[in-house]
Amino acid sequence: MNLTGAISKRSLDHMTRGSLIRAMFERGRLLKEQVGAANVHDYSLGNPFNEPPPALVQAAQRMWADPRPGMHRYMSNVGFDDVREQIAASLNARHGLTHPLNKNHVIMSCGAAGALNVVLKGVLDPGDEVLVPRPYFVEYDFYVDNHNGVINPVETDANFLPDLNKLEAAIGPRTRVILIDSPNNPTGVIYPESFLRSLDELITRAEEKFGHYIYLLSDEPYAGLAYDGVTVPSVLKNVRHSIVGTSHSKDLGLAGERIGYIAFSPRIDDVQQLFNACALHTRTLGFINAPAVMQRVVAEFQGEVAGLADYEARRNLLYQELRGMGYQLVKPAGAFYMFPESPIPDDGIFISEALKRNLLAVPGYAFAGPGYFRLSFAERTLEDIARSLPVFRELATQYGLRGWV
């Protein structure tokens, strides 16, 4: 007989929501089969290209070459004590934290996605709200829904900085989390220190108004990828009730190994209760603990970034050329994305036109930012970018952009 319910209705809903982007990736895949991958200008994927630092690879090799009994066993769900102590010390030193973290403020995680899910599970009850500046990484919708929360996008200004008045107005009695991502996916914007300080004041006012904690949850996988010598301002330094979720996918080129951490501001009065809840959820959501060997491997490489100069050269070339052609865009200060305005209001149509010329990009509506499109230069070498420029130029001409070249 024909049975129903092979998957849950909720799964079906999630799959439908993800289907537009999947269809686009599928078109890209087919295109590569048709014309050859080398002939496709693929700016759609955010897969970091950089390899881990050679010293890190050697450290991992040494660890496997000289096995210690018990090194692959379960440890505490929050990770190894010494690793967490090293990460706390590195954060304290790099950001000059006057309220220093110790190992009881760090939980090792399976990357940033694992970290965010654990924290959201720890703080959201059904119907609780998460505010997110728009445009935002589309997966946040799923992370929040996983834990029965509700996502509430907040407008940003022309520079993709959240409008503080609108943000404050959006905070209601069910708001538990403000979720940010700096350097930002998809815009590449870095939130300045002054903005974080204002955010701290805003959160304090809202907490006094509503009587409960409101956390700034900072998704920081791109924190190491900041250009022009900039250091990304620290939320732990500037925001009392902040929580960082991050990974070493991008800075250390370890995306496939699923290693990152959660760091809690010591200025959260109930930080140990929050830590304990997140320790429990690390276990019960099925992570159990971050991969053992990778914990020890990354501990020694805190603050290092592999491949930064390459990414910066790519950003410089692509930004300069697109500006010259007349594309309107904010210069990305970090990450490996840029988010230009679509030359026509319907970014879906623009992306289809680009696809006809073998150029793949993601429409802004996929990030709740219609009227824009996202370019990822994560996998594009300078040569790749140079080869793609005529296509960008053709599109600029087609839509009457006025450049200076």
Place this chain on the structure above:
Amino acid sequence: MNLTGAISKRSLDHMTRGSLIRAMFERGRLLKEQVGAANVHDYSLGNPFNEPPPALVQAAQRMWADPRPGMHRYMSNVGFDDVREQIAASLNARHGLTHPLNKNHVIMSCGAAGALNVVLKGVLDPGDEVLVPRPYFVEYDFYVDNHNGVINPVETDANFLPDLNKLEAAIGPRTRVILIDSPNNPTGVIYPESFLRSLDELITRAEEKFGHYIYLLSDEPYAGLAYDGVTVPSVLKNVRHSIVGTSHSKDLGLAGERIGYIAFSPRIDDVQQLFNACALHTRTLGFINAPAVMQRVVAEFQGEVAGLADYEARRNLLYQELRGMGYQLVKPAGAFYMFPESPIPDDGIFISEALKRNLLAVPGYAFAGPGYFRLSFAERTLEDIARSLPVFRELATQYGLRGWV
């Protein structure tokens, strides 16, 4: 001001539910501090003692020593194609599957806990039911609640086999999953092939009655740990609508590395929809993918088991001695647990008495099996066991058990 809501109410509920066991572990930890770990007979922890096979360690070392570009990057959320193909081929060969699996029936997971969460998310809508034979691994409560399901324990017989009539009677219109664990934690029981066949018929009848899929979800981290030369009967072979979630934590001694897989029966008509849902949830629950290097490492060691003879010798010694003292227990056929009857009805009191003699075990009520207690010999050497026997004997005498020694 004092703020409320540092964690969600749901987190608080989960922490409270977990607190009895945590309190017990905490007492154990304090005891070890007081009298020295060597003087505590700790049968409470399920941390596998076995190291990975030396050839596996060498394979991992070679992989790091000869790095290939891209080996640490993101791959498909379901894992590497070649790894999944190898696992499918190994399952087909080891179990003689006449409905063979291929790579489209295997998703690499972050251990069994990750696998179960992904599958439950894929098939449960809020209020849907999961039937579990009692006693059961206490974490199942959390896994099911994570995805808003309801757990419904079903009685087992004197040999800890589910009563098929009671199981069938318990299936209702909201039942989506029957969750089993064989070899079982906490009982060590292996479900025989005839039982699985009956279960298949029972599920088919229930599916015809209710019109929707009902899956047998088999949690199999102990599948490699079967004693007396037994092979654990395959659910994929015997149950049409079966899904396996497993890990290499126990068979390959890799608990800390979080590597396992989900295997779907090819006889599920809508298996590709189910596969796609679980692929999406692997990503959106925050796992993204199973750790990259570990995927390739375990692919070559499918079906191998490290340390089996050691575990079996421990089981033999402990079982024989406890039986001789008059403890009532089912001989564990696999895993590294046994689940004797408490000599007195209140297993909590018995465990407290044992603790006074520096013997740690887990009361049965922690597994929804009051009146019993769980002993884990995962970390107990033959010498450890021998040293603990006088304590078991004292307790037997205290409660008037009649042994033959």
